[in-house]
Amino acid sequence: MRVVLLGTAAGGGFPRWNCACAQCSAAREGKLPARTQECAAVSGNSRDWWLLNASPDLRTQLNATPALAPGPGGTPVRGVLLTDAEAHHTTGLTGLYGAQGPKVYASPPVLAALSPQRPLLERRAPWTWADSFTEGGFVLAGGLVVSAHALGSRAPGHLPGTADDRWVSAYRIEDLASGGVLVYAPRLGTWTPALDQLLTGATCVLLDGTLYAADGTDGAVPGPRRRAVAPWHLPVSGADGSLAVLARHPGPRLVYTHFGSANPLLDPSTDAWASVTAAGAGIPADGAEFVV
Numbered sequence: 001m002r003v004v005l006l007g008t009a010a011g012g013g014f015p016r017w018n019c020a021c022a023q024c025s026a027a028r029e030g031k032l033p034a035r036t037q038e039c040a041a042v043s044g045n046s047r048d049w050w051l052l053n054a055s056p057d058l059r060t061q062l063n064a065t066p067a068l069a070p071g072p073g074g075t076p077v078r079g080v081l082l083t084d085a086e087a088h089h090t091t092g093l094t095g096l097y098g099a100q101g102p103k104v105y106a107s108p109p110v111l112a113a114l115s116p117q118r119p120l121l122e123r124r125a126p127w128t129w130a131d132s133f134t135e136g137g138f139v140l141a142g143g144l145v146v147s148a149h150a151l152g153s154r155a156p157g158h159l160p161g162t163a164d165d166r167w168v169s170a171y172r173i174e175d176l177a178s179g180g181v182l183v184y185a186p187r188l189g190t191w192t193p194a195l196d197q198l199l200t201g202a203t204c205v206l207l208d209g210t211l212y213a214a215d216g217t218d219g220a221v222p223g224p225r226r227r228a229v230a231p232w233h234l235p236v237s238g239a240d241g242s243l244a245v246l247a248r249h250p251g252p253r254l255v256y257t258h259f260g261s262a263n264p265l266l267d268p269s270t271d272a273w274a275s276v277t278a279a280g281a282g283i284p285a286d287g288a289e290f291v292v
Contacts, residue, residue, distance in 0.1 A: 001144065001175035001292040002043045003182060003206070004068075006051075006061035007036035008286050010210050010260045011088035013057065024261050032267055035286050036061055037088045038186050038258040040206065041068060041077075044175050048142035051080040052171070052184055054092030062095075064287065078141050079103035081132065084168045084187055085113040086156050093121060100125045105132040107148065107166035113159050133166060143176045149198055152189050154232055172198055180292035182206065186258040188234045191245050202252040204292045207242055209256030209283070211235045212263045212272050236265065236276060243279055255282040255290075 007013075014035040015024030026032045036057035043049045049068055055061065062068050068076060079102040082090060090110075094117070096102060104127060106114070111129055121127055130138065137147035152168035170185035180203045185195075188208040199205060210233040235241045236256065246254050256276070259265055264272035265283050277283060284290075 001173070001178065001180050001182060002046060002067070003204075003290055003292055004041045004065055005206075005255075005257060005284055005286065005288045006039040006041055006065060007055050007057055008257045008259060008284060008288075009035035009037050010258050011037060011086065012261065013037050014259065014261050014266060016261045019261055021262055023264075023266055026267070033285055035259065035266070039089075039092065040184070040257070041065070042144065042173060042182065043067070043076075044140070044142035044144040044177060047076060048078050048140070049076045050078055050140050050142070050144070051092075053083055053089040053186065054080050054096070055088055056091045056095075058092030058095040061286075074100065077102065079105065079128075081146065081171055081184075082106040082110055083170065083184070084156070085110040085159060086187070087158070089187075090114065093117065097121065098124045099127070101127060103128040103130060105130045105138065105146070105148075107131070107133055107150075107164075107169050109155065109162070109164045109167050113156075132169065132171070145174045145176060147172050149194065151185065151187070151192075151195075152232070154189070170195075170198065172202070175292065178292075180204070182292045183252070187232075188242070189232045191234060191240075191242070196248070199249045199252055202249075204253040204255060204290075205246070205249075206255050206257055207246075208233055208258050209236055209242075209263065209265060210258050210260045212237050212265055214238045214241065233260075237272070243276060243281060246281075247279075253282070254280065255284060257284075259283075 015027040037055035039055040040052040132148035264270040
């Protein structure tokens with residue numbers, strides 16, 4: 001299975017357009033690499049590609065990735081797997097306007113939240129909308145078998161969502177040919193025993209790296225937004241952080257994504273970057289590709 005990280009930043013990208021923190025300023029000056037908003041692509045046969053989330057930067061991301069370029073037979077993008085209904089993971093769907101029948105997988109509450117957008121997206125041709133929590137999982141063109149797993153009940157702030165623990169989900173994606181297994185969880189609030197079970201036999205986990213510090217500030221000036229974000233993203237560091245938790249699972253390769261703009265992991269000169277990479281975790285840039 002080929003995996004391409006089309007974007008690796010949290011909502012707003014890096015640098016954020018309205019942020020003057022030291023890291024965003026460094027990125028504007030070219031001292032740190034800029035990053036687009038989180039999105040990835042997977043393929044089991046290098047011909048049929050599936051997007052993991054659809055960021056607002058999707059058009060730029062697709063055009064920057066040769067493997068996803070259209071050819072005589074059209075686009076190799078077959079559809080999208082959504083982990084939640086957050087704007088920075090769904091608004092890229094509008095960039096697929098004119099697509100001929102892509103298939104979108106999402107949980108029932110996320111599918112319901114996207115209902116108002118469907119007439120616009122399907123103006124040229126019908127799309128297929130599928131429940132990602134279908135019993136037994138589902139098979140994607142290219143030889144990938146997928147199952148969705150509930151991670152959280154928090155609906156996006158702009159939606160009047162009802163309580164449902166499937167508002168946030170992770171995907172376990174298995175390549176039938178190679179046996180490789182990718183666990184994709186770019187948004188994660190707390191670690192649960194179910195996640196321990198999900199990682200059993202996994203080859204690689206692509207995990208939420210929004211926050212480095214447990215207090216959610218990551219060295220930035222504390223404010224209402226920082227305090228609000230912290231409970232919804234498991235930090236990387238600390239005794240209960242994801243890096244410590246993943247030490248219980250030495251088998252899978254750990255790769256972080258969805259970095260917040262104040263996260264010191266965006267700067268290779270920081271102690272945080274050194275400690276995380278020394279532990280064997282990956283902190284890739286946009287466009288990184290690897291095989292699972």
